Amino acid sequence: MPSPVSADRSAAQPPGRGSVEALITQARRLKGDVDAVRRDTRSDGADPEERWQRALYDLASHQLDDLDSHLAQLRDGPDPAPAESADPPAVRPVPVGTPPGSLLSRVGSAEWNLLTDEATWSGELYRILGRDPAGPALTLDELPSVVLEEDRPRLTAMVTDCLVDGRPIDGEFRVVRPDDSERTVHMMGEPVLGADGSTVSMWAVLRDVSELRRSQRTVRETRDSLQRHRRQEQTEHRIAAELQEAVLPPWRGSLRLPHHEPPALDLAAHHLPATTSTLIGGDWYDALELSDGQTLLSVGGLTGQGVAVASNMTMLLGAVRGMALAGTAPGQLLAMLNQLLDATVQPALGSAVCCRYRPETRTLLWAQAGHPAPLLYRDGTGRRLNAPDGVLLGATSGAVYGQAEVTLRPDDLLLLHTDGLASGQSGSAAVGRLLDLAPRFGAARTAQDCVRTLVEEFGGAGREDDACVLVAKVTS
Template sequence: MAAAARLPSAADPHAPRQPERSPVATLLAQIARLRGSLEAVRRETVAAAGDAEEAELRWQRALCDLAARQLDSLTLQLGQLREGHPVEGDRDREGTGRRAEAAADPRDRPHARVGSAEWHLLSDEVDWSDDLFDIFGRDPGDGPLSLDDLPSWFDPADQPRLTAMVTDCLVDGKPIDGEFRIRRPDGAPRTLHVVGEPVLDAGGATESMWTVVRDVTELRRSRQAVRESESALQRERHFAHAERRIARELHESVLPPWRGAVHLPAGDPAALTVAGHHFPAAADTPVRGVWYDALPLPGGTTLLGVGDVAGRGVPAAAGMTMLLGALRGMALGGADPAALLARVNELLEVSAQPVLVGAVCCRYDPVARTLRWARAAHTPPLLFRDGAGHALTAPDGVLLGATADASYTQVSEVLRAGDLLLLHTAGLGARSPEPTRERLLALAPRFAAAPAAQDCLRAVVEEFGGGRRGDEACVLVAKVTG
């Protein structure tokens, strides 16, 4: 006998796992089942009515139709919730919104009170449900409104449209379907959705007009609140987009203009070859004030540096622009790294917009092959030599802008031909839990085999680039060539 087929079960570890259903999807499935049950109730209600009065049958049918439209509306709204808010730039957003409104008018959402009325033309009798008196705020003792008195309760701007619809219904047999505003005796404005149809006698003549009136005031307010929220969200998105664009343009305008590798000082291949790279964050992430810099100075020395301004957006980019300009100007004036940081700290102390900055500043003398450097609470440079790397011993130094009269210590390091110096900001390895320093030091063999600074930088970009970044970073490599 053939082996019995294996049936997957919850206890069977080999059974295919069913994907977990989200709460919204569960609700949609429940509403779909409820919608089917409602159709069965509608059929049973109509069948059970039997010889009931035609007005009662219409009322029962209308209630079932309203409930069905409410469920359809709820299905649409939950579907939109599952899909999420339309993203900025969706060209079909407005069209989608219009189709959604056409498929399920918010007037048909739950929680609105419903009343009914019938005006008999031959007897001038008027039948109002108790709910309709409540909707109009009218005392039942005063009786229902006649067709002649009814328009006076409506907003003057809506009266001509209501009169035209009632006339078309009574004369031409057209159904009524419109939204109107009223003001109750207590002064409260209300918005009503009115649907109706003519009731014909055996000869086809109109003998009465039957209507269902629904108070949709709160629903309209909710709809307006949703529209205002969406408009506010779009304004915030446009503002954030504009701010990111300005900040990025400001940021890119002050980074070194060269791309690739460059000899510093220019025309002296025996000094340094430097290459830098900026790792941008995802397009929807506010800009940070990170930078790298390499600047030839009088006397043949070279300024090297990286840094990070605390904060994001235009303020951070503007702070970076001011700071980098100050650093370059003071360095051209001959200040050594420690004095340079101290003076910048004094500048930040009197700045109109205080910022906190971490930075490393280095000055390389190619004649003595000496690197003098200082830092302001920033990751120290890494030195790679003979296939191995290590972090330079870090001097003391607090964040720029953190405290007045801060002092900074300067240290020196003698470099050799072929040495590689690597400076980077803190966000370089933000996408990985592995420490950034260890990942960089592991690149030492590749650096040793690389013939130029640009090749070393390419190895760093391959290791840390790619994918969506949640933070920006900068890296600068400098290779002693002679």
């Protein structure tokens, strides 16, 4: 291609071969680092944020590939245009090991002579446009014939601005190759002026940016998908939180039962949300004064997170309250809850513990369904109550749930909690941490003081699951 230089200025000297080699080495080293990080981010594609990160790595890799190919062409010089002869010119072979569609053939150049109406193309431009190197280069009047129809006005405006107003060309358009494939081309150029200051030719560098634009579209689409996913999560969190707030007793301060004066139980409860997830689980706690003067205490939870789980939790808690008010004993109540879950359209698994406290005799009748047993603290020590038989709710049809009874004393403290209270621990390890709090519970004046102790101990950052606690202290 003739020198793309205006008549009133001289050409800049190209960089030395050694300096270009150093840039190529740096670009390839950086691409290797990007590829290494990209390999470490492989996933099943289920997480929108991981898909977005992956797309960004792919985009960076494409751009570094582009940089590598441009530097290689700068080092090796432009690919010559095909010579005019009777025999078709040979196409420069692609280097061994270069994959199909390599970026090594994505930058071409052209010059259009306005005085002779001749066009000169580099061999790379023939490859980009899918043209036969044996054929003539397209003139400026013929060039729009390979451009997508809706992009032709853009190309015409760029060429007109360059030739009439002397403005540099910098824009993109899409071309349709003879095999009907579509490519996106970025064109940069400027007019070349003659001795009298008139425009004698126009030169341009054309770059195939199809893969780059495809990667950018992928980034945009995955980013938009991630934003939609986040908005959906925020909406689900808000709905689930509103469901919880609508059905759970208030936890700020002690739970006051309306008709016990003075109250037989000092009650306090708290919901500890997960800090590593924006979704809300299906845990609940409840304290309800019954018509016969007894008090219902219950905690439980459903597996999973989100609006559907929170909705099922509200259904289950409503059933617990209704059956308890009807006088159903804890064991039979859990059996009916199990039947309810078994009959729902969307099967679910859950666990629960239900207690009925009779203040006249200070007796606690309770049952459990695959749930941690209540903890009893007395005289500065704690122990776990012996649990009657009971399987998870929804695990099997027709399950039977046993009952146990324990007599409490004044100042006894009962702790009911859901799974996941001791984040990262379960079973005996979690129970051990709770029993170790016995001295602090013994020194506490109220049930709310005990709840504060539990929040201090288990409510920090890094919680993976929701949890609920309910503390009942016998006052008389």
